Amino acid sequence: MNQFGENSFAVNRAQDLAKKIELADSIETLVIYAEEARRIDESFLGAGLGGALSTYGISWLNDCLAARVVALSAEESRLPAANWCWISLGSEGRHEQTLVTDQDNGLIFSSSDEHEATLLRNVFLPFAQKVNQRLAECGFTLCSGDIMAGNPAWCRSEDEWKGLFFDWIHKPEPSSLLNASIFFDVRPLYGDFSLVTPLRTLLAKWAPHAETFLRLMATNALAAEPPIGFTGDVVMEKEGKEKFIDIKKYGIRIFVDVARIIGLAHGVSSASTRTRFLEAGEKFGMSALDVSAALQAMSELQRLRLSHQHQAIEAGKNPDNHLHPDELSSYDEAVLREGLKQAKRLQQRLKLTYRL
Numbered sequence: 001m002n003q004f005g006e007n008s009f010a011v012n013r014a015q016d017l018a019k020k021i022e023l024a025d026s027i028e029t030l031v032i033y034a035e036e037a038r039r040i041d042e043s044f045l046g047a048g049l050g051g052a053l054s055t056y057g058i059s060w061l062n063d064c065l066a067a068r069v070v071a072l073s074a075e076e077s078r079l080p081a082a083n084w085c086w087i088s089l090g091s092e093g094r095h096e097q098t099l100v101t102d103q104d105n106g107l108i109f110s111s112s113d114e115h116e117a118t119l120l121r122n123v124f125l126p127f128a129q130k131v132n133q134r135l136a137e138c139g140f141t142l143c144s145g146d147i148m149a150g151n152p153a154w155c156r157s158e159d160e161w162k163g164l165f166f167d168w169i170h171k172p173e174p175s176s177l178l179n180a181s182i183f184f185d186v187r188p189l190y191g192d193f194s195l196v197t198p199l200r201t202l203l204a205k206w207a208p209h210a211e212t213f214l215r216l217m218a219t220n221a222l223a224a225e226p227p228i229g230f231t232g233d234v235v236m237e238k239e240g241k242e243k244f245i246d247i248k249k250y251g252i253r254i255f256v257d258v259a260r261i262i263g264l265a266h267g268v269s270s271a272s273t274r275t276r277f278l279e280a281g282e283k284f285g286m287s288a289l290d291v292s293a294a295l296q297a298m299s300e301l302q303r304l305r306l307s308h309q310h311q312a313i314e315a316g317k318n319p320d321n322h323l324h325p326d327e328l329s330s331y332d333e334a335v336l337r338e339g340l341k342q343a344k345r346l347q348q349r350l351k352l353t354y355r356l
Helices: 009-023 027-043 050-076 090-094 114-137 158-170 174-183 197-209 211-221 248-265 273-280 288-314 330-354
Strands: 084-088 105-109 155-157 187-191 237-239 242-246
Touching: 009 027, 009 050, 027 050, 027 114, 050 084, 050 090, 050 114, 050 187, 050 288, 084 090, 090 187, 105 114, 105 158, 114 155, 155 158, 158 174, 158 197, 158 211, 174 211, 197 211, 197 248, 211 248, 211 330, 242 248, 248 273, 248 288, 248 330, 273 288, 288 330
Parallel strands: 105 155
Antiparallel strands: 084 105, 084 187, 237 242
């Protein structure tokens, strides 16, 4: 967190808590620290970090907690001598988590052949399932889609993961595209990080030449169009008497999807949306100003999203991504409108690039 400077009380609190987390010797202690982490998470915006830095800060603290949970669980388990790594996926892998998050993780291990992989998986699974449950105790909700290391489908050998990545790129069925949008945002969290490097290397090798895969990913990224009316105003959804916009679906996700596509198309190994835009934006036909505008727009939308979630938590409600017009100042209305316009421009550029 050094890049955030030393002047923020919230950042200092986060760094102090991270030190305590690293020394925690029980899950019970980590559950207490997780509650403290959530309070710090909610303070990042007020400390002036902005949307992008706040989501990074939240993810950074979550990393500290999750890694310690994995470490303590590994110490208690009789694990095989094989090298292994706990991997983060989706928003966790991108360092873009908010105040509402569930688990997206997996496990990769080394093996000499398929038979050994099966034997090792049977040993790793109870450990992985224990970690998933303990993360849930710390406030990381179990994934409703079962994208977790405790699922045998996502507890695999290095060769098995390579086979999955190859199939998802070269046999792009609907389920493959969905998996790619989650698993290609992979980042090592704990264990032998070198096991993840070959996956990223192969992605950078295969994806740029997979035209059908990229075109279908682009088609999916155009499915949710930002609700900008003919007059340039934001058109809210209606559900009974309630008016809202799903800021994740119609805003932030578009930036993430476009960044993933151009990152894969141009061999960017990082899962970070910011890094993908910075390293591949120019090759996508974006000027430096275009890239800066996209990153600023996404950060501002994240700020609105976090602010909405924080207000819901303060009111004792379940936080979500449904932004309501009555919670927006005139300034934030303008920010929302411009952010959605930037998302729409990215989609238009995607249409031109892939002739959709």
